[in-house]
Amino acid sequence: MTDYVRRALVASATPPAQAAAAQLADLGDWVEPEEADVVIALGGDGFMLQTLHAMLERRKPAVPVFGMNLGTVGFLMNEWRHHGLEDRLSRAKPFKVTPLSMTATGIDGRTLTLPAINEVSLLRETRQTAKLEVTVNDRVVLAELACDGILVATPAGSTAYNLSAQGPILPLGSGMVALTPISPFRPRRWRGAILPDKARIGIRVLDPGKRPVSAVADQREIRDVARVDICMDRARELTLLFDPEHALDDRITMEQFAA
Numbered sequence: 001m002t003d004y005v006r007r008a009l010v011a012s013a014t015p016p017a018q019a020a021a022a023q024l025a026d027l028g029d030w031v032e033p034e035e036a037d038v039v040i041a042l043g044g045d046g047f048m049l050q051t052l053h054a055m056l057e058r059r060k061p062a063v064p065v066f067g068m069n070l071g072t073v074g075f076l077m078n079e080w081r082h083h084g085l086e087d088r089l090s091r092a093k094p095f096k097v098t099p100l101s102m103t104a105t106g107i108d109g110r111t112l113t114l115p116a117i118n119e120v121s122l123l124r125e126t127r128q129t130a131k132l133e134v135t136v137n138d139r140v141v142l143a144e145l146a147c148d149g150i151l152v153a154t155p156a157g158s159t160a161y162n163l164s165a166q167g168p169i170l171p172l173g174s175g176m177v178a179l180t181p182i183s184p185f186r187p188r189r190w191r192g193a194i195l196p197d198k199a200r201i202g203i204r205v206l207d208p209g210k211r212p213v214s215a216v217a218d219q220r221e222i223r224d225v226a227r228v229d230i231c232m233d234r235a236r237e238l239t240l241l242f243d244p245e246h247a248l249d250d251r252i253t254m255e256q257f258a259a
Contacts, residue, residue: 004064004089008036010051012043017070023082038064038089038241042080044071045160049117049218052238056099056115066092066241075159075251078243092241095172095248097156098197101233104215107208107226116217117238118157120230121182122203123149125212125223129185132213135202136195144206145190148183149213152201152230156248159255167192169256172249177201177232201230 009030011021020042033039033054041051048067055062066089069077078088100116124130130149134142153162155170158178163169167180179201180192195201204227205213215225242248 004036004038006031006035006037008033008039010039010041012047012050012070014043014070017042017047020068020070020080020082024085027085033063034058034060036063038066040085041065041067041077042070043067043077044069045073045076046219047071048076052097052117053115053218055238056236062236062238064092064094064239064241076156076240076248078241078246088243089241091244093244093247095240095242097238097240098154099233099236099238100152100154100177100217101231102215102217103229104222104225105227105229106222107212107224112222114217114220114222115233115236116157117154118160118218119151119153119162120228121149121151121161121216122205122213122225122228123182123216125214128211130211130213131206133204133206134179135204136199138200138202141193142187142190145181145187146185147181150179150181150203153178153180154197155252159252163255168194169252170194171252197232199231203228203230 011017067077068080070080100120102116102120103113105111129146132145155172155174158170162178162180165180165182167178170176175197176194177197208226212224214221214223215228
């Protein structure tokens with residue numbers, strides 16, 4: 001049992017989330033997220049990602065987040081209930097999530113490093129097919145991949161865009177990341193790879209002037225990249241809290257049997 005004395009309440013701007021926040025407002029003395037021992041987040045998966053990214057941007061030790069779903073899918077959230085929050089927090093099961101670190105180099109030479117909790121994706125900007133060189137630990141594994149794009153997904157993000165792109169579902173704690181092509185044209189038979197999460201992945205854009213590519217770390221996009229380097233950022237681990245009967249590892253396992 002963990003005591004979370006100082007609690008913060010954050011909610012998305014949608015009417016359902018705002019109505020839920022109003023119901024919880026009188027349950028205690030809420031503090032600002034910067035001062036909290038735990039954050040209660042009301043919204044959908046997108047809002048959960050925003051909440052986690054806000055923690056990463058503050059550059060302070062991240063505190064656990066207990067999300068309740070007021071969105072659509074709510075894969076990273078618990079069921080919304082306005083009662084029993086004290087007991088749910090005391091029984092909640094923690095799950096550690098390690099974000100990716102994406103360093104993108106633009107065709108102008110500038111670099112920017114961003115975190116990604118779900119995935120890093122590279123996408124063609126025009127009707128021209130993207131052509132990419134892929135390296136793993138500085139070794140060229142694909143000299144030329146012609147495709148609409150490619151992505152690297154964490155286990156927590158493997159059921160999101162990665163799954164839609166026909167990528168594999170990765171169990172939490174697997175120590176793996178998914179490298180998944182998006183509409184690959186050549187090599188025709190290559191459908192992706194599962195790599196140890198210690199791997200350093202490099203993606204170089206071939207002919208970026210004629211075939212421009214953007215890089216996206218979760219929800220943040222960088223246009224006209226020449227190269228992207230991706231690795232796990234183990235110094236910035238995050239913690240999600242789940243009801244014991246509805247934990248994230250169980251959800252990921254059951255997604256493999258979903259119709």
